[in-house]
Amino acid sequence: MKILIKGGLVIDPANNLNEIMDIFIEGGRICRVAKNINHQADEVINAAGKMVIPGIIDMHVHLREPGREDKETVASGTKAGLKGGVTSILAMPNTQPVMDKPASIKLLKEIIQKTSQSHVFICGAITRERMGKELTKISTLKKLGVVAISDDGASVDAARLMLAALKEAKRNKMVVISHCEDKSLSGNGVMNLGAISTRLGLRGISRESEYKRVGRDIALAKKANASIHIAHVSCQESVELIAEAKKRKVKVTAETCPHYFTFTEEALLDYNTNFKINPPLRGKEDLEAIKNALKDGTLDVIASDHAPHTESEKDVEFEKAEFGTIGLETLFAASATALVHSGLMDWPDLIKKFTLNPARILGLDKGTLSVGSDADIAIIEPCKEWVLKKEDIISRSKNCAFVGTKFKGWVEYTICAGNIAYYAK
């Protein structure tokens, strides 16, 4: 299929491109990026007034398959991603079975091959069953195509084990993605510890439980001289530790999620369980710190931490509800609204956070519009305003903190591997 995208503002941070250009796609690849291309095409998309960006890479997604297909599947999750301009997903390993052994990885690869609507990469587990007791065979996982390792949802408590994991990951040229949470501190907490948790009578999750683990893992990464990526950063102290480590040239990268720069703990005041997220929504000063860290580059990546749950797991007493919000469909719009339309960042800065940067961290040949690369592209109406309605969610689960949120920025087309995979109308 030949596609010609005409007259759009092409933004490709990898090539420092930010001008009005045409793009010609053939055979699933980008063939030409230039002004006034006049090739014959099967489909011509008029992108005048729109932005043309590399397909988004969401490096933190819970697809739930295999095991919890009632929440999400590879098919439904990738489809939801396409609606949000996401063409590449890193699938977190906390499935059933856990992505900790070849049989599981092979099973998932087969599902992806049969049902995926976009590119799905696999994150393997650091430890068997994510129990934090025994390392997985990281080199074997690597050979099967795993691009990173993480025990996401759990932190590796034993420092010696984490150090060993970092060393082994380095040997295999992979990044370790760390879910930073000291369970001995967060305990049975369900929201940020502070005045609001006191007011609501809910058990708190302290900031220490996050940043102390961030500090430890940075120290371990330095010792191993390995790459570490800190997942879902939520608080100011974590940001400060990461900034300081970067100054010391520790190989640390970090991500945050749109909910941490859109909402604060005050969103919980009426016990809406869609805002029950781990790590929890924090205070105003944290929200500001996260935004500034995105601007100054301390935080490299924006990912969704898409965490689907069924209604029966969310429509319960607050303390019984599962943690997490879905976010694939809103990743771009929420980021554009809070970071670009607010005047904080410009478009190339933002787009880097979910294209070039995650591609580099994961070592993927993705996230650019360079000639010859896979034709994964999103076409954006940058100023279109819209409100997320629950009935418009296409993910299998509807637990979304952003229901009712007003956005500015809208994905109109998503092209994946050279095909128009999504078109909004």
Add this chain to the structure above:
Amino acid sequence: MKDRVLILDKEAISRALMRLAHEVLEKNKGTQDLCLVGIRNRGASLAQRLNKCIEKIEARSVPVGILDITLYRDDLTLISAKPVVHKTEIDFDINDKIVVLVDDVLYTGRTIRAALDALIDLGRPRVIQLAVLIDRGHRELPIRPDFVGKNIPTAKDERVDVHLEEVDGVDEVLIVGKT
């Protein structure tokens, strides 16, 4: 502007009350075992005034209580303005007494029905009589007054407004017509 017709002025109200007092005393042969219970709000004021008239005639007063019937109304859910519950203030024993219930306007009879229920929950009077300033007809229950200040035939779409100094700052009875 709705039609407003003055039916009783200050003096007429006083005369009517004085006559009511005479009738109550005559029927009950004096003040022995007699007590007055006014229905909130204006019935309570009228009961106080009636007691003053009795005092003038007999040189002695009778116990006066206030009855709040909000909790006994059967038409509560029909009233758009949600009524505020006030206290019933009857600090004397009504058992075996002659209780004269006092209200401003007798209309459907539903208020009196509720008042009877409320009274009976407070004790067992020997007899309950009913005194009203205005009887405007249109009864929906088998209830009749023992003492009436003035009978005023009305249409259902008219309203009778009793204004008393204690509550409204002025003494008057008006018929307010349809627009």
Add this chain to the structure above:
Amino acid sequence: MHWTKKDLLGLEYLSKEEIELILETAASFKEVSRRSIKKVPALRGQTVVNLFYEPSTRTRVSFEVAAKRLSADVINISAQESSVRKGETLIDTGRNIQALKADIIVIRHSASGAANILARNVEISVINAGDGWHEHPTQALLDIFTLKEKFGHIQGLKVSIVGDIAHSRVARSNIWGLNKLGASVTVCAPKMLIPPGIEEMAVKVTYDIEEALKDADAVNVLRMQFERDEQKAFPSQIDYFKHFGITQERLEKAKKDIIVMHPGPINRGVEISSEVADSLNSVILEQVTNGIAVRMAVLYLVSQTKERKDEDTD
């Protein structure tokens, strides 16, 4: 001032005027309880369901007496014997009660926010009879009602709340209510039992019982629940009594007519001495009596918010 809220979830959500309306209405209902026939027909034909997920004899009985004095039919459901044990969710249970055409659910639950979640998911009225550590609005209302009876006003009163503030819904509801009515509130407990950020609820914090009692017009003594102490945060009962117990000796240094309140049931010799509990300063039993009047008022007020036809009567 008229009542417009379907539910009573907490004092946080009420205005000063709404709290005052409840107190005034309760004063009228207190008169009913003094009669020989302690019953009015205000809620005749209505059904009140006491849905108790936590054992509580005292609050449940108080609501039951209140509802019965209003002529409502009362059904008690306790989690121990209900379908909850078979896995039914809170929302499903609520919707089933609604389908029975009940009018009011009175809910007690160990999870903070349970009443809020239930109220959003049913159309009938929900009254919070205590949710986790969050709120216990009728307890605070009866505490405030009792204070108002004693002092004639709440504005300007100094009230100290002593005990396990961190895990107390009674403390939180009292703080909201007393602050809205213009009292100043001090909380006093061992450091481990003062939750973070409590100052942002506009209270003074002290760890010294004598300071808490010094200028107080009233002290509300919370029940110490040593059996629920997960983190072993409490000192021993004996230590607690030594440092925080309300004793005659300590009261002698306080204002002469200081009022001593307790939501009950009291632990004699743990948070309060027997002598104080039975002293003239204690209003603990009056609180129980006032609890009925306050709960009658709340049941009555929420029952008046149902859809009604607009018709003219005399």
